[in-house]
Amino acid sequence: xxxxxxxxxxxxLFGFTSETTGSxxxxxxxxFSALRESVSDVQAFEWGLNxxxxxxxxxxxxxxxxxFHSDAARDAYLIDPAHVAFADWVGTWxxxxxxxxxxxEPGRVSD
Numbered sequence: 001x002x003x004x005x006x007x008x009x010x011x012x013l014f015g016f017t018s019e020t021t022g023s024x025x026x027x028x029x030x031x032f033s034a035l036r037e038s039v040s041d042v043q044a045f046e047w048g049l050n051x052x053x054x055x056x057x058x059x060x061x062x063x064x065x066x067x068f069h070s071d072a073a074r075d076a077y078l079i080d081p082a083h084v085a086f087a088d089w090v091g092t093w094x095x096x097x098x099x100x101x102x103x104x105e106p107g108r109v110s111d
Contacts, residue, residue: 007043007104008068010077013050015059015096025062028090032064038082041073042066059096074101 016025029047036045044067050060068074077083 008071008074009100009102009104010066010068010074011100011102012064012066013057013060013096013098013100014062014064014090014094016061016093017095020093024093028093029062031086031089035077035082035086036066039077039080041068041077041080043069043073060098 014028033045033047036042045065047062047064050057050063066077068077
């Protein structure tokens with residue numbers, strides 16, 4: 001968490017090629033998860049399957065969310081050799097990818 005209590009979220013959404021097997025996806029999840037251990041700037045890591053009933057993004061099946069305390073920490077992660085190697089490696093199986101970064105704001109209703 002940053003000094004002001006906010007967290008920078010880095011959200012990665014993957015859609016895999018139709019040829020990608022379940023065991024290959026398991027290995028991708030394992031290797032992505034391992035980045036938290038090998039890159040010190042990653043504060044938190046979560047992942048899950050898309051379960052939205054709205055069918056607005058059927059090509060995106062897996063969501064990965066990382067947390068950072070600053071833009072600089074996120075930027076260091078992006079160029080870290082472990083992340084670069086993972087990104088190069090996973091490209092074989094990923095057909096669709098979307099990345100969104102945002103500073104998480106507490107939910108509140110404005111007047």
